[in-house]
Amino acid sequence: MFQQWRRRRAIARIASGDGSALRPFRIWQLLSRSLMHLDLATTEGTARYSVDVRQWKTDENGYVMVHLYRNGLHHAASRTPALFPVDGGTIEVATSAFGLKRCHYVADDGITHQLSPDPRSAEGRRARFEHRSPGLSRAVGALSIMALLVGVALLLQQIAIPILQIPPIAEQIGPVEPLVRLPLWLTITLGIAAAAGSTERALRLRYHWLLDAAGN
Template sequence: MFQQWRRRRAVRRIEPGDGRLVQRFRWWQLLGRSLFHLDIADAAGYSVKYTVDARQWKTDENGYMKVFLYRNGLQHAVSRAPAVFPVEGGTIEVAASSFGLKRCHFVSNSGAERQLHPDAHSAEGRRAHLDERRPQLSRLIGVVSTVALLVGVGLLLQQIAVPILRIPPIAEQIGPVEPLINLPLWLSISLGLVAALASTERALRMRYRWWLDAAGN
């Protein structure tokens, strides 16, 4: 019920596009633009190409990322993330995190889902190409990203827990509490940067988990 309400609300946010042509992906847009494609058939059986264009620096007045939907190369609709665009046979759903997209899927009327395929020139497309050509290296990078974020989660939990355990009524019951790990400032900053890189890498594969990737925020 709640999911259906959210979907209806997202659909109401849709605005018509202005009909402009989709722009080619440029190399300098690697860190701030996501471009995904979907080929489906319309009611008459003709092929229709949809393109989702999301740019992190393009936001609305409330700071939400704007998502542009193109139909056969022409801007068809605009919404803010999370976005739900009705298309032939279902909807295209787009959701964003602080490091990119965490969801860009076609959901059919029967409930089946499939991820849109990334543009070959985008960062997501290059990451997918690496996964196809060098699967072992790709898995190693994925494991390193996960471990880096797990370390970040542990440090974040410590930062939250220690002040709570030092509250006088609690401290009187359990005694003085000291952090298990005291990191110098330079190392804390370095780990924060590593966690941000790890979250970015996972965003390129849309492997978002709130309890894990939040450590990179």
């Protein structure tokens, strides 16, 4: 029931497109724009749907906007998380602070698959790197997870220490000191590494609520 309510709300947020043409992807938009494509068979032939997300452009309430194009023309728009009914199913889009975390086509029969990134986009370049160097790609992905795990561990320490120092608790377990004390420069470096890790994972549309949210 909750999922149906969320679906109805997402559909109610959809605004009609203005028919403007999809602008080509530019090299300077690598860090600020995501562009994904989907080719669907229709009764009239094949329709190309394009999802255009400008990460740093928000509406008046601070929500990231998603624009849907059909055959190169602006078809619809919605804030995230967005859901667009299309031929034979729906396109679902969700974002995080680091980029896309979901951009999938869900067919009416329940089959789901991810949209294809534009070759010129950062997601497209990351997918090409994975195709050309799968071993190195897996290593980069593992480093991203390691950076985020370190971030989660440091966050848990920051949360636990003040709690364990509350007088009634401290009386029971004794004095508690941080397991790790880091210099400021290393703390900043690890923070940057965690942000880079989440950004790299977003280029592959990977997201975990604990790693990518708490790890930064």
